[in-house]
Amino acid sequence: xxxxxxxxxxxxxxxxxxxxxxxxxxxxxxxxxxxxxxxxxxxxxxxxxxxxxxxxxxxxxxxxxxxxxxxxxxxxxxxxxxxxxxxxxxxxxxxxxxxxxxxxxxxxxxxxxxxxxxxxxxxxxxxxxxxxxxxxxxxxxxxxxxxxxxxxxxxxxxxxxxxxxxxxxxxxxxxxxxxxxxxxxxxxxxxxxxxxxxxxxxxxxxxxxxxxxxxxxxxxxxxxxxxxxxxxxxx
Numbered sequence: 001x002x003x004x005x006x007x008x009x010x011x012x013x014x015x016x017x018x019x020x021x022x023x024x025x026x027x028x029x030x031x032x033x034x035x036x037x038x039x040x041x042x043x044x045x046x047x048x049x050x051x052x053x054x055x056x057x058x059x060x061x062x063x064x065x066x067x068x069x070x071x072x073x074x075x076x077x078x079x080x081x082x083x084x085x086x087x088x089x090x091x092x093x094x095x096x097x098x099x100x101x102x103x104x105x106x107x108x109x110x111x112x113x114x115x116x117x118x119x120x121x122x123x124x125x126x127x128x129x130x131x132x133x134x135x136x137x138x139x140x141x142x143x144x145x146x147x148x149x150x151x152x153x154x155x156x157x158x159x160x161x162x163x164x165x166x167x168x169x170x171x172x173x174x175x176x177x178x179x180x181x182x183x184x185x186x187x188x189x190x191x192x193x194x195x196x197x198x199x200x201x202x203x204x205x206x207x208x209x210x211x212x213x214x215x216x217x218x219x220x221x222x223x224x225x226x227x228x229x230x231x232x233x234x235x
Contacts, residue, residue: 009235010144012167016040016228017062017202018151020169021051024142027108031055031137031148031169034065040202042229045069052108056080057150058134059087059122062202068093079104079111083132087122100135109141114161116152118177138165144234147190151199154182158189166234168192168221171199172213173206180208184216194222196232 010024017040018032028051035045045066053076054067064084071078071093078088078095085097098104103112118134125131137148138161147161148169168190171177177199178186187195195217200208214223224232 008143009233010142010146010166011231011233012146012169012196012226013231014196014198014226014228015042015048018057018148018169018171018199019065020148020198021048022139022141022146024144025108027052027141029053029055029108029139029141030070031139032057032063032065032150033067033070034062036066038062038065038202040228042227050074051076053106054078055111055137055139055148056084056088057116057137057148058118058120059084059125059130059132060119060151061123063151064123071095077106079106081113081132081135083130084122087125087130100133109139111140112138114138114147115155115157116150117155118151118153147192149178149186151177154178154186154189156189158186162189162191165190165192167194167196167232169196169198172197172208172210173200173202174208175205177206180213180216183213187217187221192221194224194232194234196224196226 013021022029035041082097085095089095113135116134122130144166147165172183197210210225
């Protein structure tokens, strides 16, 4: 394969629940690294390869997860909303604080935070000082744009990303986030090339059938259903 083609490839690996790694051009990022205590995780945290950055959608335990231990282990930067970044920084992690609507160019690529409708409590914050807004993460690496929706309801703001996304990582588990019907509508709003369902079947309360979701999406996008440990490459 030509080097120019390899340089444009981005590999997305699912690690269960809402945790993914993105790899391209020698960089590796992890999003919402909930591995310890995750019954759906394919690997323990000590088997996660070294990462350059940890990207967080919000501070709930099933998303903040192992972010601080990973960042301190690898010398990686945690990228999060300002309040959550401050919480992580006070616990020894290197951080980069952002907020919704803002974007920043990092050595590995560009990150923009976008709205998500969910809760803002931070796991482990006994003071209550770090409550923050959840967000979606739009990250562009190797010329490919991935939209990790985070935990969210269906939002009209998703339409602002129409035709700008190569891969959309969308929750379908209902109860705490969108269910299948709203996730299908979210795909209609964003019009991604590829969509990967997440945040389902970790526990019974978010049990969902990804094949039902795929049928609902139909020809609107390529639906890739990944089991924990499986990967999909965007070329």
